[in-house]
Amino acid sequence: MNERPPLALVLVSADPVRLRAALAFARAEVALGSEARIFLQGEAAALLRPPISAPQDAAWRAAGEPGLADLLDEALDDGVAISLCQSGLALAGFDASGLDRRIELSGPVAFLAAAGPHIRLLSF
Secondary structure, eight states, X not given: OOOOOOEEEXXXXXXXXXXXXXXXXXXXXXXXXXXXXXXXXXXGGGGGSSSOOOTTHHHHHHTTOOOXXXXXXXHHHHTOEEEEEHHHHHHHTOOGGGSOTTEEEEOHHHHHHHHXXXXXXXXX
């Protein structure tokens, strides 16, 4: 059994660079054998409005790395739990129908409850 406590990451701004970093850290945690979850709070929810992209995608692809949408898909495939603030969804002006079904709608209380009492919490 892995001794590492789960990693919970909270993203609070609509900055695709921060989302990329959170996805990278979450995937690294899963690769180490632990659990990771990301919560996009408030304005950060806009980052998941379809079609998902970032201004830096072309540069990342040129460097041999995936664009933001592909990185998100890889994180979900790896088992990273991703949840999105319901209020943030409304603030961003879109509904859940276009979201990947693996992304959950949630709130801070549900996110922290799912993460458990023994977590490492980071904010991006």
